[in-house]
Amino acid sequence: MDSATTLTTLIILFPLLGFLINGLLGLYSDSFRNKKGLIGAISNLAVFIPFAIAVYFFVNMGQGSEPIFAELFTWIEVGSFSVDIAYQLDQLSVMMALVVTGVGFLIHLYSIGYMWHDEGYWKFFAYLNLFIFAMLNLVLADNMLLLFLGWEGVGLCSYLLIGFWYTDMANSAAGSKAFWYNRVGDFAFLIAMFLTFQHVGSLDFDVVLANLESIPADDTFWIGLLMLIGATGKSAQIPLFVWLPDAMAGPTSVSALIHAATMVTSGIYLISRMSEMFVMSPEIMMIIAVVGALTAIVAATIAITQNDIKRVLAYSTVSQLGYMFLALGSGAFTAAMFHVVTHAFFKACLFLGSGSVIHAMEHVEHGLHDEGKDVHFDPQDMRFMGGLKEYMPSTYKTFLIATIAISGIPPLAGFFSKDEILAFTFNAGFGEFAGTLYLLLWGVGIVTAFLTAFYMFRLTFGTFNGSFKLPEKISEAAGAEKYLHESPKTMTIPLWTLGGLSVFGGFLGVPNFLLATFTHQEEHINLLHNWLYNVTADYGLTLSHSAEWILMFISIGIAVAGVFIAYRMYGSGDTEESDAKLANRFGTLYQTWKEKYSIDEFYEGVVVDPVVRMSEKGLAKFDMKIVDGIVNTVGGVVRLFGSVFRYIQTGVTSSYALALVLGVIIVLSMLIL
């Protein structure tokens, strides 16, 4: 084995090892379960070492260098069908591995503090490691089937982790919901895989991408569409996005991991990986862009009306993923990956920050209980918060930084990536396909940018500004603020690291025109673009520099406007009052948003209920009458014969022996005579 293969093996194996050690020892040894420091250390190391190796690959891999293939062994070989456990390290997969392990490691570190008092501490860390293992298989796989293995793996882990507090029925239901919605997408992805194999005869990415011409144009469309459906399941896009907000039932660090670093980015990764195929079908590109834009604005409008801080963030994630799909559909795969990276930084920071807030609020609840006051409130509801910035300075500052970043205020990370997406969408409006539709989508993107800034600052102001609302709401909770405290170091260090990344992450992808306008030369200062140019099929920008400047100022202006209006309405921290005003102004529209467009109810009525009714009325009867009938008839015939012949069996040994002897005598006499 050469060194690359060895290192790749190690990347994959360490999280698996961490899962096995923590999982098995925790399962069989009670004393091990209490060694929380040890469990946390094992689990963190199991992610940190792969991160270090990924950094090594990143440093040693040149721009535009050929991919490294690490083939471990043949997994399945049947006829002409052969799949290896083999990994492909190129610029795209190494970058994804860096994000998964890097941000994943910070989340692991944070979880030590966050989950310290939880009974299932060991189990939690075992699951987290398994999650990272599955995700690394997904991003590093060199063929679709291995990718699918990781794809299902993260699905399983999300089920386990979302329903982590399984004694509560609602949490289990949320886990199942995520699982089912993902199954719908996975089914489509499987069919896409079958179709690809039918035409190309291989599932290896490099073989498939090299033989795209052997797939008929019609089937390119269908494979693309099916893959897109698969991606909408994992990445929570319309029509399969409803599971993600419910996924908030899991522990906060899980939300951060699922939403920011791992699972939901896999759809975007898949489409980027197969980008050369997707660009062959303009219709598919258009569908992707439309799905993305619609998801972005639908989720953003719902986010405005939510009061649960984690739910706001969840809808925000859905909305930002919509941006990424918009970028994919505009042929800006690099921009989409750029937003994946920056979004991982600031969204992880936001989720962990919200976790820190929830941690503090739960502490208040416990403190009040210890005083003998039976006060119950939802620690995630921002209507009980307000004024937290005095008590939790680190959390406040990092949360604010990440909020500014996601709102698209320069020069923080979110600004560059979002601006690039919008510029490319606008650009696609003048490209060879689709045209004006993309200008419309750009408009949707701009509105969403405004909404993003608005709801994110609504959230920040509502949580941290003004006065602490809990004592005002519940008179018994007077003086509760003395229980508010900053979180421990293992939680604030990841927060600050992610905060820093949210500030500087954007410089990975500074647009080329910024320098080009002044030097009048085409300088390639967009590091990410230089890094990814040979693995994705990007469309180039054809806009003039002045057009790019104008677009940039429009997006800055819109973000600032969003922040300003949010400040005017929510700056004082009086969330409910301003919400009421908003509800008055928008009337039924606001109501629709508040009811989340009734999509859940729609699915319930159109899909779930008919299926349940058909099962009860039709299939259950069929099962009982026809299927059971056939089986019972066969059994009945056997019983009938048995009831006749069983009397021959007396169970008395000597009579058997007599029959034997008689038989022998008869046979012998027949032979002799």
Place this chain on the structure above:
Amino acid sequence: MIGIDWFLALSALLFCIGVIGVLIRKNAIVIFMCVELMLNAVNLSLISFSSHYGNVDGQILVFFSLAIAAAEAVVGLAIIIAIFRNNLSVDISKINLLRW
């Protein structure tokens, strides 16, 4: 020199005693001994023929059948002991639990 007929007659007599024992006795251990008797009757005839024809094949066969009889005795006795532990009896007319 005694002729082979005598040996064969003795063998047949032993075999019949064995068969009758298996058929009429109820004690499993006695039945077992009767089976051994039958085996040895056959062994006797094999040796007789072997010596009569001056060919050692028959004697070799006897070694096989002895080894197999030993193995069979081990298994059979183990089963009888197991049955005895459960039933406190080795009367085969009572061992018909699996009937019907």
